Amino acid sequence: MTTQQAAPDVARVQRRTVGVLSGAVALAGLGVTVGITIGGLLAREVAGSDAAAGLGQTAGVLGAAVLAVPLARLSDRAGRRAGLAAGYAVAVAGALVTVLAAALSSLPLLLAGLFAFGASTACGLQARYAAADLATPERRGRDLSLVVWATTVGSVLGPNLAAPGAALGRAVGLPELGGGFVVSAVGFAVVAAVLLALLRPDPLLLSRRLAGGDGARPAGNRGRTRAALREVWASADGRLGVVAVVVAHSVMVGVMVMTPVHMGHAGGHDDATTLRLVGVVISVHVAGMYLFSPLVGWLADRAGRRATVAAGGMLLLAAAAIAGTAPPEAAGRLGVGLLLLGLGWSCGLIAGSTLVTESVPAATRPAAQGGTDLLMGLGAAVAGAAGGPLLAAGGFGLVAGVSAALVLPLALVWALRR
Structure with a gap:
């Protein structure tokens, strides 16, 4: 086959790949955001403290971080x-263990289930890299952002399934907050089956064959993640990309995971009303994360990755200022703050991920991408774990202030890159 004949086939495969990945993450987003909405509330219910709410969310974030590396190695x-x-x-198993933990009111089992549940977040993040495997450089940011954008469908609807999930839990004899994880388990199982059936040809293996390789790699890649991260860090653009991804995700998680707990302290609402308001605010936040991602991808391709990273940092600071000064009952202000928080995350994630992808050759990309997601998840896990104690010590304003301070390292790396 000549180059002229192969090019249209690659373009067709890339369109199909982006379509399959987009459909998969759209459905998976339902389950992921149900967990984000009620995971911390379930941990607080089981343990009876706000600090435990932070532990519940941190377990999921830590799971996404740690599991990113073996999943990247498998890829x-x-x-x-x-x-x-x-x-x-793995996420299906985690959701089922979480349901069992809710029934037994076991915090250790709950944390184990939420840790495995974090694999769903790791997969959603790695899907964006799969969209870049066959993309041309001038469209890489946009193709990556389209898969991020597809998560909007499930992620905006997902938080609003918290109340129906509670009704399902009651109907089957489970604690109310455990019912939502049943929905997650079913959704993740369908997504796994769809990917196995339809993600053909595999974009990563095809890109390697087109580059003159033989596709799959043998086992025994110990140490490859560290070597790939060193290679990324040796590039100025790679450094900026890694720091942008880590900071954006850490700030987002630090503020977002404590928002439902903060709103739970509002007076004048019954539990059902509070749960609905939490669902609306988290839906607005998730819309900010994903809905405008095609525009962010276009901005990264046209205005440049560095300018998009800068815009993301400013949005994160504005979000922390607005949300951090909002009282628990001010759902409107919290919604505005979390919308900007999602937009800042989108800018940092898309532009930063593109920079990381472009800073290493194709053979090194999966290891570099998995290592970047590991660092991103570890940073977010620390931010999430600190949220409960910070909320108890100084309120939601302290949580937002400490999260905003994390933007300073990004500003430093950005300025040095200039």
């Missing part, structure tokens, strides 16, 4: 299809 050896399907299978 490196066997392709994106195998890595993503395996990750969603």
